Amino acid sequence: MRHYPPSRALAVSRPLLPSLSSQCQLIACLCVLLCAASVAAEQPANDNVASVGEVSDYAPISFELDVQPIMTARGCNQGACHGKQRGQNGFQLSLLGFDSDYDFHALGTNARSRRLSFASPESSLLLRKATAQVPHGGGRKIEIDSPDYETLVNWISQGAPRRLPNEPTLQRVELSKEIYSLKPDQSVAQKVTAYYSDSTSRDVTLSTSYLSNDAAIVSVDDRGRLTAGPLPGETAVMARYMNHICVARVSIPQTEMLPEGFFSKLPQANFIDKLIYAKLEKLGVKPSQPAADATFMRRVYTDIIGRLPTVAEAEAFLDSSLENKRELLVDQLLDRPEYTDHWANHWADLLRPNPYRVGIKAVLNYDAWIRKQFRDDVSYDEFARQIITARGSTWQNGPATLYRDRRTPDEVATMISQLFLGVRLECAKCHHHPFEKYSQADFYSFAAFFGRVGRKGKGLSPPISGGEEIVFTSTKGDVKHPVTGEVLPPRPLFGKADLDDHSDPREALADWMTSPENEFFAQVQVNRVWAQLMGRGLVDPVDDLRSTNPATNPELLDALAKHFQDSGYRQKELIKTITLSNVYSLSSTPDETNSGDRLNYSRHYRGRLRAEVLMDAIADITGSNKNLDAMPPGSRANQVWTHRIDSVFLDTFGRPNENQDPPCERLPDSSVTQTLHLMNSQELNDRIRKDGSRADTLAKSKLTAEEVADELYLSIFSRWPNQREQDYAAKLIRLAGDERRSAIEDLMWAMLNAPEFTIQN
Incomplete structure (x- = not known):
């Protein structure tokens, strides 16, 4: 074990035990003198002091630069240990060492300085707990005779100073490399360097905390070593040293790359395709095939106006031979009045409070204002x-x-x-x-x-x-x-x-926030719109923009933000640009290279339709609307002005809890409860079988069984049935004879329970 000479151990101006009586302090000082004399007799004096970057036997130890990093790296001040709100077992530290003064007093003066023993540093409770020589709920954090142990012993031997003369400050930390491309199962070491105000630096790799955003793709150990998983993918790995953070982006490309020139042959509608294809080319991932017209049509209807196309609308689009019919459809939908309610409903989740808290009239007025902004295209x-x-x-x-x-x-x-801004400040x-x-x-x-x-x-x-x-x-x-x-x-x-x-x-x-120089303002909104249209944000969660949660395609995020700014912050222009890209029009069916892709939009990501969209779709399909409380007759679900309006259906399919404070987040996942609700809902059954419903009307019509099948598929799935589907449905209807209406009702019920209805492909 290394000790400091007496000249270094006694060169401390602060009281050794400030919370003890003067008599106790005197006894402690005598003990230190005796120990120091013993050490001096064994070691020659040496007044050389090493630089901050080279900790030697005689280097002064800094609490902030040497001791705190050890406690942070070993997890002592994390939220699960002494960094939580009331600490642990009477000992509390600031979370991740953000308050050095507080932590110093917690160690050196609180509880009568019982955690440090200046007469015998090795007997300090701090060290005995950390090395598990006495019971410690956190277990062994450091080993005896390890560099961390010696640093702490030497710091206590020096009298545990708070600061050193002319002590430098930590300026930044850097990774030796920020972008890695690894092969499956490959392992590579990282190096983290800290830079200080006096132009010195040191290797702090072993005192840095690491966290992988997806350990299944790339894991990282406490020494900073990255290990790739067996499957292609990418993620980010955070390195944190004393509240300074740097991030490494790690990708694992496909082992078999695509033929040269593959992506140059793909059509590109705009800059979105160019930037997405560039990323996929690096990863060796092939995009899926383009989606069929019917899939694209249903997708843009539900995305832009929040409703399914009618039978007549579906027929018109599918039968059209115009080359630019997709662009024409997008333009038409953006001018539809339903656009207002659908997109205002998205922002209502983020803004609208509980009327029982602020008042019904205030919330109703707020909701009307939100919808007016979208109606006026503000x-x-x-x-x-x-x-x-x-x-x-x-x-x-x-x-x-x-x-x-x-x-x-x-x-x-x-x-x-x-x-x-997409900045979650709550922690700060x-x-x-x-x-x-x-x-x-x-x-x-x-x-x-x-x-x-x-x-x-x-x-x-x-x-x-x-x-x-x-x-x-x-x-x-x-x-x-x-x-x-x-x-x-x-x-x-x-x-x-x-x-x-x-x-x-x-x-x-407001001037600063909306300034073109503030990139966060445009980025968070284009990221929200991108997530709503593409199934996942370039940054996820969509309003958590930070260096430790990087965009999957930062170049695309920047390009979309600039495009949004250049358009005068016009949301319709942004939606049009995204929906007319070839990437938006890709099929959701994976191929042999992109089945594991969840981040790079090599295919369209399937997702459950929004609760209000589903509810309105059922009303349109069955031809039987449901009147909602506190709303005019005939109102649609996405026109509801508060989540307090009772609806078991909307609650089941994920609208925000009425008691949740905005901004509210919806859970996009499907659940067993949703499946059971559609299968067993008496209300749905009544609406299908109600007199005057679509099933009743079709049964009474002169349409053939094949034509009835066509209308069911167009109204529910927004596509023509294939030959097998049409033959099967027509056979059921014909065999029903006088019970034709019952057969149509059963078909409708089965189709409404199919994943193709509830999931957007």
Whole structure:
């Protein structure tokens, strides 16, 4: 074991045991002197001090640069251990070491400094617990005589100083390589280097924490070694050293590459195809075949206007021989009134609060405002600006309801940053963000933009908050750092906001947020739209843009964002560009190379239809609408103004919980409950068999059995039946004789329960 000479051990100005009595401190000092004298007799004096980058026997140990990284790398300050809210077994550290002063006092002064023994460093409770010499719930974290152990012993021997003279600060960390292309089962070592303010650096690979976004594709051990899995794919691996983060992107291409020039022969409609094909070419993944006209038609109808085509619409498109019929269809759908309700319904999930909390009239007004923005084709930047700077009556100006629902600057800040920047700031409210660069100071400085939001009215009194409230800009309102108590001025998360030209700080925030220089603003919205059209966001979750959650195709995300900006933030133009790309039109059927692809859009990703789309589709197919509570007769499901309106169907198929705070996320997965609901729903059975329904009308019509089969397939699956399907359906209808209506009803029920109806291909 290495010890420091007495000159180094005693060169500490702080009290060795500041929480003990003077008498106890004197005894402890005498013990240290005796130990130091013994060491001095055995070792020659050496006053040489190594640089920060070269820790030698006589190098001073820094708490912040040497000790804290050990505790972070070994998991001592993680959320499952001493980093959780109340610590563990009476010992609490800041999460991932974001507060060095707090951690130093927790070790060196709290509990009468019982965790450190200056007279005998090896007997310190800190070391005995970490090496499992005494019972420790976290088990053994370090080994005796390991470099980590020696560093801690030497630090205690030096008197456990908080800072060293002229101590440098950590500036950044870098990976030796940020992009890897591995073969299946290949293993490769990473190196992480830390750079300091005094131009020194050190290898911190063994003190860095690592996390793979998909360990099945690429795993990483605690030494930073990457190991590829057996299957092709790609993922990102995060390396975190003392709140500094870097990311390696790792791909495992197909072992058999495609023929040279394969992708150059594929048609490209726009820049989306070019960038997707470039990525697939690197991975050796072949795109699926183009989807049939019927598949494309059903896809764009449900994606753009949230409903299935009628029989007449389906026939017209499928029978058309125009070369540009797909482009014509997209243009027609974007001009349809149903576009407004379908896309406004997406944003209602993100914005609309619980009416029992803020009042029915306020929510109804808010919902009407959201729909008007889409009806008037308001640009996205103006839409965001009106929300951010909203003021006035909650009964007159819909977006003012956001400030009725979110009452404090920190509540507004987390929602606005997630909605319009794709930055989830919630973690930084209590501590340094574990996966980002944002600190508590960053969070509350951003929240300070909303510090002067004032309100006049009776406030909230759930569950009956029916009163009107006026939102205005107050002349005062400070936001303080929760730890230091410092008043923080409004400051954006990056860049600068011009506060001098505005009486309301929120106006300066809106200017900064919608500026072309702010890439996050456009990126998060194009990512949302891309996810809704393509089945998965380029970044997933869609509103979690960060370096540790990189886009699967960063070049495409940037290109889409620029295209959106250049269009004047027009959503219809963005939707048109995506839906007319060849990538959007690919079949969902995988081939031999892309069956494992979940990230690169080599095929269309299947997904269950949105709850409101399914409910309206059943109403259209059966010809039997269901009146909804608190809605005018004949209203469609995507026109509902609050999730509080009762509907077992919508709840079963994934609409957000009515008690969930916005922005709400929907679960896209199918479930057994959904299957059982369609199979056993008495309501669905009644609507199919109701007098005057489609089945009743078809049965009474003069259509042949084959023509009835055609109409069923066109109305439910949006395609013509193949010959086998038509023959089978027609045979059932003919054999039914006088029970023709019953046969049609049974066919309709079976088709509505088929995956082809509920899943978008």
